[in-house]
Each structure stands twice: as C-alpha cells, then as structure tokens.
Amino acid sequence: MEAMTQISPNKIKFEEKYGPFINGEMVEPANGYIDAINAATGKVLSKIGRGGQEDIERAVNAARAAFPGWSNTSVEQRYELLNKIADVLEANQERLKMIECLDTGRSLHEFDLDYKLAIFQFRFFASTILSYYEGASRPIDNGYLITKKEPLGVCGMIIPWNVPMIMAAGKLAPALAAGNTVVLKPAEDACLSIMEFSKLLADILPKGVVNIVPGYGTEAGQALIDHPNVDKLTFTGSVGVGKLVGKAAGEKIVPVTLELGGKSAHIVFPDVEIDNAVENATLGYTFFNGESCVLGSRLFVHEDIYDEFIEKLITRARQVKIGPPTDRSTRLASVISEKQGKRILGYFEIAKNEGAKILYGGNRVTVPGHEHGYFIEPTIIEAEPHMRIFQEEIFGPAVTVTKWKDVHEVIEMANGVEYGLAAGIMTNDLQKAMDTANKLEAGSVWINSYFNFQLGAPFGGYKKSGVGREQSKETLDSYSQSKTITVAYNLPEPGMFL
Ligand code: NAD
Ligand code: MN
Numbered sequence: 001m002e003a004m005t006q007i008s009p010n011k012i013k014f015e016e017k018y019g020p021f022i023n024g025e026m027v028e029p030a031n032g033y034i035d036a037i038n039a040a041t042g043k044v045l046s047k048i049g050r051g052g053q054e055d056i057e058r059a060v061n062a063a064r065a066a067f068p069g070w071s072n073t074s075v076e077q078r079y080e081l082l083n084k085i086a087d088v089l090e091a092n093q094e095r096l097k098m099i100e101c102l103d104t105g106r107s108l109h110e111f112d113l114d115y116k117l118a119i120f121q122f123r124f125f126a127s128t129i130l131s132y133y134e135g136a137s138r139p140i141d142n143g144y145l146i147t148k149k150e151p152l153g154v155c156g157m158i159i160p161w162n163v164p165m166i167m168a169a170g171k172l173a174p175a176l177a178a179g180n181t182v183v184l185k186p187a188e189d190a191c192l193s194i195m196e197f198s199k200l201l202a203d204i205l206p207k208g209v210v211n212i213v214p215g216y217g218t219e220a221g222q223a224l225i226d227h228p229n230v231d232k233l234t235f236t237g238s239v240g241v242g243k244l245v246g247k248a249a250g251e252k253i254v255p256v257t258l259e260l261g262g263k264s265a266h267i268v269f270p271d272v273e274i275d276n277a278v279e280n281a282t283l284g285y286t287f288f289n290g291e292s293c294v295l296g297s298r299l300f301v302h303e304d305i306y307d308e309f310i311e312k313l314i315t316r317a318r319q320v321k322i323g324p325p326t327d328r329s330t331r332l333a334s335v336i337s338e339k340q341g342k343r344i345l346g347y348f349e350i351a352k353n354e355g356a357k358i359l360y361g362g363n364r365v366t367v368p369g370h371e372h373g374y375f376i377e378p379t380i381i382e383a384e385p386h387m388r389i390f391q392e393e394i395f396g397p398a399v400t401v402t403k404w405k406d407v408h409e410v411i412e413m414a415n416g417v418e419y420g421l422a423a424g425i426m427t428n429d430l431q432k433a434m435d436t437a438n439k440l441e442a443g444s445v446w447i448n449s450y451f452n453f454q455l456g457a458p459f460g461g462y463k464k465s466g467v468g469r470e471q472s473k474e475t476l477d478s479y480s481q482s483k484t485i486t487v488a489y490n491l492p493e494p495g496m497f498l
Contacts, residue, residue, distance in 0.1 A: 024207030039105030042372030051215030066208030105334030153231030262421030334373030341374025344396030420462025
C-alpha cells in the first residue's frame with residue numbers, strides 16, 4: 001500500500017464534547033457525558049453523550065420524519081450522495097485514522113485497510129443500487145406483473161469498538177442506498193471517529209436521514225432495540241448481546257442481521273513451505289491486536305511438520321514488534337480497555353488450569369509512556385478441543401495450536417465449535433484445499449492467504465457467528481422488502497364470477 005502522509009497525534013483537535021447527532025446537528029444529551037479515553041495512555045480525549053431513552057426517542061422520531069423524503073429520492077440521487085460520502089471520507093481519512101488509533105489503541109498502519117474497506121462500502125453500494133431493481137417483472141395473461149423493492153423504514157444499528165469505521169460504513173451504506181433512514185449506536189469505548197464523521201455527513205445528507213446516539217449498551221443500545229418504531233435491527237458484537245437483539249427483533253417482528261464473532265480454524269497441511277505458512281499464521285492471529293471477529297485463532301498443524309512449525313511460530317512471535325499505537329512500525333499495540341485486557345489475561349489462566357500449555361507469551365508488556373494500556377504478547381497455547389481456550393472467543397492476540405493426522409479428523413475439530421465465521425487452509429494441493437473448504441462450516445474460507453478480503457464478496461457467519469451477509473449485493477435484500485403488483489389491462493366482464 002502506498003505511503004500516506006501521517007498526521008501528528010498532537011495536531012488532532014477534538015471537540016470539547018460530542019452530543020448525540022440528531023436531525024442534522026449535535027444536541028445536548030439528556031443524561032450528560034462519558035469520558036472518551038485513549039486506550040493506550042488513559043488520557044481523556046474528549047466527552048461523548050451518555051445517550052438514553054429520551055435521546056433514542058428523539059433520534060427515532062427524526063429518522064421517521066426523514067423517511068418519506070429519503071425513500072422517495074431517486075436512485076441516481078442516492079448514488080451521487082453515497083459517492084460524496086466516500087469522497088469526504090477519503091479526503092479526511094488520515095485524520096480519522098489517527099483518531100481511531102488514539103481511541104482504540106490499535107496500530108496506526110492497520111487503519112489503511114480499515115479505511116480502504118470503509119470507503120469502498122459507500123462506492124460499492126452507490127453503484128450496486130443502480131442495477132438492484134431488476135425483479136421478476138413480466139407479461140401475464142391480459143396484463144403485467146411488476147415486482148419492486150421498497151425500503152424497510154427506520155433501521156436501528158449497533159456496532160462494536162474494534163473496527164469502528166468499517167462497521168459504520170458496512171451498515172450505513174446499504175441501508176441508505178436502499179432508501180432507509182438510520183439510528184446508529186456506536187460503541188462507548190471507541191466512537192470519536194464516528195462522531196467526527198457525523199459532522200461530515202451533516203453537509204451531505206438531508207436532516208434526520210442518519211442519526212447517531214453514543215452511549216452505553218445497556219442504556220442507549222437497549223432503548224434502541226426495544227423501541228417500537230424501528231423497522232430493522234442490525235448488530236455486530238458478542239453472542240450474548242446478539243441474542244438480546246434477536247429477541248427484541250422477534251418481539252417486534254422485524255428483520256435482523258447479526259454478526260457475532262468467531263473462533264476461526266486455520267489448517268496447515270504437511271506439504272507447505274513452512275516459513276511462509278508461519279508468516280501467514282502469525283498475521284492471522286495478531287492482526288487487529290487479535291481484536292477481530294475473523295481472527296485465525298485456532299491453528300491445526302499436521303504432525304509431520306508440527307515440531308518444526310511450532311518452533312518457527314515461536315521464533316516469529318518473538319519478533320512481532322510491540323510498541324506505541326501511533327508508530328507506523330508497531331505491529332501489536334494496546335487492546336481497547338483494562339476490562340478487555342484482564343479478560344484476555346484471564347483466559348490464559350483458564351488455559352493453564354484446564355491443562356493447556358502456554359508455549360509462548362501470555363503476559364502484559366509495558367510500553368513506556370503508555371503504562372495505562374494493555375499491550376499483550378503474541379500468545380501461543382497448545383490445546384485440546386474440549387478446552388474452553390479452544391472453544392471460546394478470546395478477542396486478543398492469542399492462538400491455540402493442535403496437532404492433526406487425518407483430514408477427516410481435522411475438519412471435525414475445525415467444525416467442532418459454536419462459531420462459523422471464517423477459516424483458513426494452507427496447502428499446495430488444490431483438490432485437498434477445495435475439498436476441505438467445501439466441508440468447513442464458515443462464511444469465508446481463505447486458502448493460502450489469511451484475511452484475503454475481496455471487495456464486494458458476501459461476509460457473514462454460519463452457526464452462532466450470526467445471521468445474514470454484509471458487504472455484498474445480497475446485503476441490499478436485508479434492507480428491502482419486495483412488493484408484487486399485478487396489472488390487468490381491464491376489469492372483468494360482468495358475470496365472470498358466476
Ligand atoms: P458487546 O457485544 O457487549 O458490545 C457491542 C455493542 O453492543 C456495543 O455498542 C455495546 O454498547 C452494545 N451493547 C451492549 N449491551 C447491549 C444491550 N443490552 N443492548 C443493546 N446494545 C448493547 O461486546 P463487548 O463487551 O464490547 O466485547 C465482549 C466480547 O464480544 C469480546 O471479547 C468479543 O469476544 C466479542 N466482540 C465481537 C465483535 C465482533 O466483531 N463480532 C466485536 C466486539 C466484541
Ligand atoms: Mn477509547
């Protein structure tokens with residue numbers, strides 16, 4: 001990727017406070033503010049509104065009022081406006097990347113990928129909506145059949161803190177393209193980039209089309225999913241909260257999209273070039289600080305190469321550069337919060353107690369000037385399928401390694417968890433690779449290159465990893481409803497009913 005002109009972290013000026021963005025402007029929240037924290041230093045960056053029921057009520061009303069106008073804009077108008085959003089996001093990306101870096105604690109260089117994906121969402125759905133409305137329209141006896149797509153109405157969206165702009169863009173772009181209006185609740189731990197983005201949106205979109213209410217999940221989030229006047233819910237985050245969102249959708253009988261994380265298998269066949277496979281595996285379990293729903297968090301290594309592979313995996317882990325998030329050469333930085341840091345370290349204790357073996361890492365590291373942050377070593381744990389460390393999402397830079405012998409057995413182990421978001425395979429044998437890919441219960445399977453995201457490809461989970469697919473043409477179906485209209489050329493003759 002080309003070198004970007006980096007903005008100095010000291011040059012970033014935040015607003016003193018960010019109230020909810022409702023009906024085109026920042027307003028005062030009903031219940032005051034929460035500190036927005038730099039994940040690595042603990043410094044207060046700014047304040048975000050502590051959204052609650054009253055703010056959600058105002059936001060839903062604004063979105064409802066904006067719906068008739070927005071849903072009646074032409075497809076060409078929405079195409080143009082979404083492209084404009086992509087343009088301003090692109091023009092402001094270096095500043096927004098630095099803001100996300102400070103807010104989340106993730107390494108700055110990673111955000112090049114985040115913003116590439118986020119900007120693309122707006123361009124992709126702008127273009128895709130142009131060719132979306134080709135239904136099964138056809139002549140019928142004495143008339144014509146029209147099938148059309150209509151927007152759903154007001155969409156309630158809740159997103160997590162790990163990749164804020166990818167999450168916001170991946171939900172906003174298809175919803176807006178399809179003609180819906182929105183209330184978005186970003187994560188309390190990292191939403192400054194989204195609040196800054198709302199200021200850019202204010203210059204492009206009509207008032208009330210997008211409303212953003214920051215705040216805690218149990219307050220703003222719960223009020224949003226329980227609101228009776230919301231026509232669709234979409235959520236990315238933990239399985240526990242995903243169940244609440246699904247129940248709320250059931251109460252209202254509205255469609256729901258859920259993306260709930262993973263425990264992705266990464267399978268190494270014995271024919272691979274070991275150094276290359278180790279590099280791919282290391283990227284797979286350390287990228288995004290391990291705070292990724294698609295992390296390659298369970299490695300399966302064939303017994304013929306196991307010892308050599310593990311030795312090299314450990315050597316490679318030792319070389320991963322842990323450092324300040326704002327240094328572009330850092331590869332592993334601070335996780336989002338003390339709570340998540342302790343949760344990750346807690347999993348290492350669980351692993352030891354259940355008899356798993358920590359082969360490398362397992363500790364918090366201090367980075368000078370960033371003592372507040374939880375910088376966690378790349379951690380390699382030898383584990384068996386029955387263990388919690390093998391079954392549950394850690395959401396940190398950690399990987400389990402498990403030896404395998406027989407391909408049927410490794411596929412069974414790979415599929416033997418509740419999740420099914422992604423998987424990786426490494427082999428030069430095309431037949432084995434495809435056969436294994438077909439048998440894996442996962443929404444994305446990456447052969448020989450982990451995180452091989454392709455723009456426009458469907459993304460989503462099997463099993464408890466969720467419901468629905470994002471980032472692709474079919475996503476528009478989840479923000480639309482079909483209407484069938486038949487036209488007869490004339491009324492029936494009297495007596496035809498007799
Ligand atoms: P979470 O599911 O609690 O939070 C995600 C979002 O849901 C946040 O915006 C939060 O405010 C909101 N929320 C929380 N409770 C809510 C409620 N009752 N009603 C409505 N909204 C609510 O996730 P977390 O506590 O931040 O992280 C815990 C674990 O979840 C992580 O360790 C990881 O395993 C998983 N996770 C997965 C993803 C993913 O991309 N799938 C992202 C973040 C976290
Ligand atoms: Mn933060």
